Amino acid sequence: MERQRKKSRNTKQRAVILDILKKGGYHPTAEAIYQEARKVIPNISLGTVYRNLNFLREQGLAREIRSDSDSSSRFEGKCPPHAHFHCTKCNAILDLPFPQCLEEIPWKGETHISSVNSLDLHVIGACSHCGPAAS
Amino acid sequence: MERQRKKSRNTKQRAVILDILKKGGYHPTAEAIYQEARKVIPNISLGTVYRNLNFLREQGLAREIRSDSDSSSRFEGKCPPHAHFHCTKCNAILDLPFPQCLEEIPWKGETHISSVNSLDLHVIGACSHCGPAAS
């Protein structure tokens, strides 16, 4: 409710990055966003991409996703809650519906928890494209 | 089922690191493990800590935990499935029971998933020590 608390400007760079993030089902790394943005603003810098991603994250307009298998963060635009599937073979990340059963789980039973902001569910496995089993 | 597939030696370093990981409810970073290990083996090197953590992870004796909010990985010893609570204020990580409802969720409905290896559930919020709300 206090989004946009600090003065900000509508720069072309920020708009382009936000645009890229809005493409659904897409989970680009900062580097990928940089490459994509360069198609529109050829001399945009990687530092600007990172600064904007951080800014947008703080404003609640972007989300950072870290998987156990990937060394760099991935990002996605603001969107309704969902889980993420990670393919351990091709490293793809797919959106999954968020299981309703989690919506109501009473963490209240946990005396060490004061409040819950969000849930983060990652499903690790192999995607249908990479096929099953065999390490 | 093919754990311990390669020859390995029982070095003091490895034993100490494994010992540290065995302390339950503790989710140290590599650096923290390094500091802790130094109390026992003062000249152990950080590289060795990382090498052993990777080795133990491959053997299934350690697990790496990456949260969307923390820049460095945390580690824990082998233990039954559970979720993790992250306090956004003090950065603490606590173990939570794993919701049973997730055990049976049919991801089969998802045509893009071939097989599921594991689930990773992170609950983000404030711990009782840090108290509720107010950013």
Place this chain on the structure above:
DNA sequence: GTAATTGCAAAAGATTTGCCCCATT
């Protein structure tokens, strides 16, 4: 004795930051 493992230090990869200039407001 042999090869896995270590310590050390350099390297690599990802992200952040300082500085000065430019552009939005």
Place this chain on the structure above:
DNA sequence: AATGGGGCAAATCTTTTGCAATTAC
């Protein structure tokens, strides 16, 4: 004009790696 934001490059942080020496087996 004021100042937030950008470009560039250097700096920082985390993790990995090459190598010679060491040690478990």
